[in-house]
Structures are given as C-alpha cells and as structure tokens.
Amino acid sequence: MTMESIAMTRQMLDGDKMIVNMGPSHPTTHGTLRIVLELEGETITKATPEMGYLHRGVEKLAESLSYQQFIPLTDRLNYCSAIMNNVGYAMAVEKLLGIEIPERARALRVLLSELSRVADHIVCVGVNAVDIGAFTAFLYLFKQRESAYDLFELAAGQRLHTSFTRIGGLYRDVPESFVPKTEQFLVECSAAIDELERLLTHNPIWHDRTKGIGAISAEDAVNWGWTGPSLRAAGVPQDLRKAQPYMGYETYDFDIPIGTTGDVFDRYIVRVEEMRQSLRIIRQVLDRLEPGPVMIDDPKVALPPKEKVYTRMESLIHHFKLVMHGMEMPVGEVYSATEAANGELGFYIVSDGGKNPYRIRVRPPCLPIFSSFESQVKGGLIADAVAVLGAMNIIAGELDR
Amino acid sequence: MVIEHIDAQIPGAITDRHAFRGDQTIVIAKENLLAVVDLLYCEGFQLLVDITAVDWPERADRFDVVYHWLNLASQERLRVKVPVADGVAVPTLTGTYKTADWFEREVFDLFGIRFEGHPDLRRLLTWEDFPGHALRKDFPLDGGDAFCMEGCTAPYNNGSRG
Numbered sequence: 328m329t330m331e332s333i334a335m336t337r338q339m340l341d342g343d344k345m346i347v348n349m350g351p352s353h354p355t356t357h358g359t360l361r362i363v364l365e366l367e368g369e370t371i372t373k374a375t376p377e378m379g380y381l382h383r384g385v386e387k388l389a390e391s392l393s394y395q396q397f398i399p400l401t402d403r404l405n406y407c408s409a410i411m412n413n414v415g416y417a418m419a420v421e422k423l424l425g426i427e428i429p430e431r432a433r434a435l436r437v438l439l440s441e442l443s444r445v446a447d448h449i450v451c452v453g454v455n456a457v458d459i460g461a462f463t464a465f466l467y468l469f470k471q472r473e474s475a476y477d478l479f480e481l482a483a484g485q486r487l488h489t490s491f492t493r494i495g496g497l498y499r500d501v502p503e504s505f506v507p508k509t510e511q512f513l514v515e516c517s518a519a520i521d522e523l524e525r526l527l528t529h530n531p532i533w534h535d536r537t538k539g540i541g542a543i544s545a546e547d548a549v550n551w552g553w554t555g556p557s558l559r560a561a562g563v564p565q566d567l568r569k570a571q572p573y574m575g576y577e578t579y580d581f582d583i584p585i586g587t588t589g590d591v592f593d594r595y596i597v598r599v600e601e602m603r604q605s606l607r608i609i610r611q612v613l614d615r616l617e618p619g620p621v622m623i624d625d626p627k628v629a630l631p632p633k634e635k636v637y638t639r640m641e642s643l644i645h646h647f648k649l650v651m652h653g654m655e656m657p658v659g660e661v662y663s664a665t666e667a668a669n670g671e672l673g674f675y676i677v678s679d680g681g682k683n684p685y686r687i688r689v690r691p692p693c694l695p696i697f698s699s700f701e702s703q704v705k706g707g708l709i710a711d712a713v714a715v716l717g718a719m720n721i722i723a724g725e726l727d728r
Numbered sequence: 729m730v731i732e733h734i735d736a737q738i739p740g741a742i743t744d745r746h747a748f749r750g751d752q753t754i755v756i757a758k759e760n761l762l763a764v765v766d767l768l769y770c771e772g773f774q775l776l777v778d779i780t781a782v783d784w785p786e787r788a789d790r791f792d793v794v795y796h797w798l799n800l801a802s803q804e805r806l807r808v809k810v811p812v813a814d815g816v817a818v819p820t821l822t823g824t825y826k827t828a829d830w831f832e833r834e835v836f837d838l839f840g841i842r843f844e845g846h847p848d849l850r851r852l853l854t855w856e857d858f859p860g861h862a863l864r865k866d867f868p869l870d871g872g873d874a875f876c877m878e879g880c881t882a883p884y885n886n887g888s889r890g
Contacts, residue, residue, distance in 0.1 A: 379853040422749050549774050552827030570803045659748040677782055688780040698830035
C-alpha cells in the first residue's frame with residue numbers, strides 16, 4: 328500500500344473530520360487532562376473529555392488516615408487556593424464534632440480564605456487571558472499572586488500547600504508583621520486590578536474573543552450543577568457566604584456580583600469584581616482583628632502546647648491519647664459546604680465513631696462545570712474551546728482527586 | 729417541610745429519616761427514587777449538588793447511594809439515601825439532571841454500582857480495564873497484586889492485604 332492510498336482510505340473513512348488531541352500535557356489544559364476534539368475544518372463537532380490523570384484516590388486514603396492527618400491532602404485538591412480547602416474540611420469535621428472555634432481563628436480563616444480567593448481568581452483570569460493571547464495582563468496579575476503567596480508563607484510557613492487549619496482552629500497565630508504587609512497588599516492589589524481592567528475590560532480584541540463564547544442560560548447552569556462565579560455569571564445570585572453564612576460572613580459588608588449571559592466575558596467580570604469584594608472583606612477583618620487564642624481550648628480536640636507536654640502529666644496523657652487514639656468522634660454523617668473560589672466545595676463525612684473517618688467524599692466544584700464542556704463548545708471554533716476551558720477554571724487536582 | 733410533603737404525596741416511600749447536626753436525611757427504596765426525585769424537582773430542589781456512595785460490606789444491601797440536593801430559593805438542603813445490594817442497578821437521574829451524568833459515572837467507576845438507563849456508563853477517573861472498584865472497602869489500599877511487582881509487600885495494614 329502506498330502512502331497515498333493510505334491517506335485516501337483515511338479520508339474516505341473519516342470524511343473531512345479531523346481528530347485533535349488537546350492534552351494531556353498541553354499548556355492550556357491547566358493541569359493534566361485530555362480532550363479529544365472532532366473537527367470539521369475549524370468547527371468542533373464533538374468533544375470528549377478524558378480525565379483521571381491526576382487521580383490519587385484521596386477519598387480512599389482518607390479511610391486509613393486520622394481526621395487531622397487528612398488536612399495535608401486537602402491542600403492538593405485545589406492547589407491554587409489551598410487554604411480554602413483546609414478551611415472547608417476543618418469546618419466539616421468541626422460540624423461533626425459540634426464544636427465552635429475561637430473568634431480570632433474564625434476571623435483569620437476568613438481573611439486567608441479571601442486572600443486565596445483573590446490568588447485563585449488571579450490564576451483563572453490571568454491564565455485565561457494568556458491563553459487567548461493577552462500576555463501583559465497575566466504578568467501584571469501574577470506579581471500580586473506572588474505577594475499573596477508571601478503572605479501565606481508568613482502565616483503558614485508554606486506558600487502553596489499551606490495545611491494551615493487544624494480541627495478546632497489554626498496551626499498557629501500570624502506574626503506581627505502580617506497585618507502591615509496585608510495592608511500593603513490591599514493597596515497594591517487594588518491598583519493591579521484597576522490596571523488589569525484598563526488592559527482588558529474595554530479591549531475590543533478581548534471582547535471579540537470572549538463575548539458570547541460559552542454563553543449559558545441560568546436554568547441550564549443550575550441543571551448542570553454549576554456553582555460559584557460561573558453560575559453567578561449566568562445570573563443566579565447564589566453565594567454560600569450570603570445564602571448560608573458561615574464563619575461570621577453575615578457580619579461583613581460585601582456584594583455579590585452577577586452577570587447576565589454566563590459567557591466567558593461575564594465570568595471574567597464577575598471574577599474581577601469578586602476580587603475587589605474580597606479585598607473589602609479583608610479590610611474589614613483587619614479592622615476588627617482582636618488578639619486572642621486561635622485554637623479551641625478543649626483537650627479532647629486540640630493538642631496541648633509542647634512545653635506543657637514536657638512538664639505536666641495531664642497534658643502528656645492528653646497528647647498521647649490524641650495521637651494514639653484520635654479524637655472521640657460521634658457516630659453520624661454530615662455534609663458541610665463552603666464557597667470556594669470555583670464554587671461549592673463540599674465535604675461529606677461518614678463517621679462510625681472510629682479514629683479514622685469511615686468515608687470522606689469531596690464534592691469538587693469544577694467537576695459538574697467541566698462535565699458540561701461538550702455542550703459549551705459544540706459548534707464553536709477550536710480557539711473558543713481554549714477560552715471556555717480557561718474560564719471554567721478547571722483545577723485538575725480537584726477534578727480528579 | 730419537603731419531607732412531610734413527600735410523605736403525604738407518596739405514602740410509605742420514606743423508610744427512615746433522621747436529622748444530625750441540622751442535616752436532614754431520608755432513606756428511600758430505589759423503586760421510589762424517580763417518583764421522589766420528580767416531586768423534589770417540582771418543590772424547587774433544582775440543584776443536584778452531589779451523588780456518591782458508601783460501602784457497608786456487612787449489610788445485605790451493601791451500598792448506600794447518597795444524593796445531596798439544594799433548594800436555591802429556600803436554601804434548604806436534603807440528603808437522600810438509597811440502599812442497594814451488590815449487583816443491583818439504580819435508576820439514573822440523567823433524565824432530570826444533566827449533572828447526574830458524570831457523578832453517576834464516578835460512582836460506577838469507584839463502587840461498581842450500575843445506573844439503569846444511563847446513556848454512557850463508562851469509568852470516569854480510572855481507566856477502562858482497571859481491576860476492581862477502588863472505593864469498595866475490600867479493595868486493598870495499595871491496589872493489590874495488579875499494582876504490586878512480584879515479591880513486593882504491602883507497606884500498609886501491617887503487610888496484609890485486608
């Protein structure tokens with residue numbers, strides 16, 4: 328068979344269709360995932376997402392780890408905003424235990440959650456822009472992301488995988504220099520967001536590439552199980568911070584931006600405005616931050632301070648009991664949801680009263696959003712698929728778990 | 729309350745119910761699932777938040793398929809549990825909720841529970857010829873022989889494959 332006849336046979340079999348692999352390791356696939364696109368010319372006729380390349384089985388691992396030991400695994404879910412995963416998980420276990428954490432711990436959790444929301448939206452907007460060709464916006468934004476990561480490092484000692492929460496509070500209090508550095512960040516980040524808007528919001532090329540792309544109706548978005556900024560861009564004002572307030576969000580003054588069409592442009596606008604609102608919340612937290620403990624005063628939950636372990640019998644016993652036998656967990660099941668950067672991050676925990684959870688289910692916000700990918704890009708151009716994928720903010724670590 | 733409403737509309741459908749830490753849970757038989765779901769949809773529970781399962785190997789009905797709903801208007805949450813035996817299929821919800829598609833594929837992948845009427849029931853996270861279903865309690869943590877080279881001992885569970 329000559330090469331020409333092979334080519335002829337292929338063409339007769341496939342017609343004019345062409346199969347293009349996006350991923351698993353293509354820069355715009357944001358982590359490792361693969362989409363098999365069927366094209367007619369530039370038009371997408373079929374898109375089959377393949378996932379699981381980053382499947383580590385965290386839900387399986389959770390069954391052989393104690394409740395505290397699972398915290399570092401939550402970092403690796405949405406690694407762009409690790410603290411929000413830590414907070415979401417810690418809240419679920421605290422709900423199971425039925426305990427309340429100290430006021431300062433709650434305020435710091437809010438502060439760091441909002442910081443990581445800003446960092447996460449920076450990744451989403453910046454990378455979406457660079458995918459479509461707006462490189463400058465990406466560079467301007469990522470400088471602010473670095474500053475946010477410096478703040479995480481100051482607080483938790485880690486930039487990316489923070490593991491900052493503990494069941495019943497926080498790993499440690501923030502250092503003194505944290506507050507002035509955060510204040511400086513608020514000023515600089517606010518200026519950077521203005522700069523970003525000057526670059527993109529009224530940019531005709533940006534409009535051409537994003538307006539009407541990936542548009543979705545509110546009913547469809549709900550039916551697909553969308554949550555978070557993507558759902559709000561479609562016009563549904565659902566934000567758990569307002570709708571089902573937790574950690575004292577009801578006491579902060581902030582707005583929920585919503586869009587109308589749900590297209591890539593609306594999602595961009597919603598995310599930009601959410602960054603501003605997050606900065607507003609951080610400002611309020613800083614204003615009312617009172618000194619106090621950051622860990623619950625309950626020897627059945629919190630590890631005693633090291634110096635007491637070495638000097639006091641009682642503390643030594645508590646330490647031993649907690650490490651060897653774990654916390655005394657009630658038998659039952661809870662579902663606890665928080666508003667993470669991508670949407671509703673839920674933890675469903677089933678406890679049989681043992682040291683380890685019987686089952687932990689992570690409800691990843693981007694899985695339902697990504698499941699609608701084919702309906703979003705079908706009939707569009709291949710370049711639009713890149714824009715839609717970026718605006719969905721798929722984090723493969725969370726998608727595959 | 730939606731639970732009373734279900735009880736009134738479909739008498740006997742709710743076989744068990746409990747509230748723990750403010751979470752409302754009802755248990756229904758799989759025969760009643762579609763009727764209950766239709767009712768829930770009409771009541772405003774239009775966001776199907778999650779589908780997952782829990783394995784209880786000692787029970788006759790080995791699995792609990794667990795659904796979480798959210799009512800966007802009233803912000804009410806409801807958990808529905810459907811106990812099924814190993815090898816028994818559960819009716820799919822893809823007709824009412826598009827989001828059920830991938831969630832059901834994931835449950836099928838990790839637990840081996842089939843969903844009757846699902847348009848494309850393939851594995852989602854693991855690959856096609858993956859041996860077994862990873863989240864079943866009898867699936868070893870290290871993956872078992874298929875993932876271990878010869879002579880390799882399991883580092884977990886004191887070396888046993890339990």
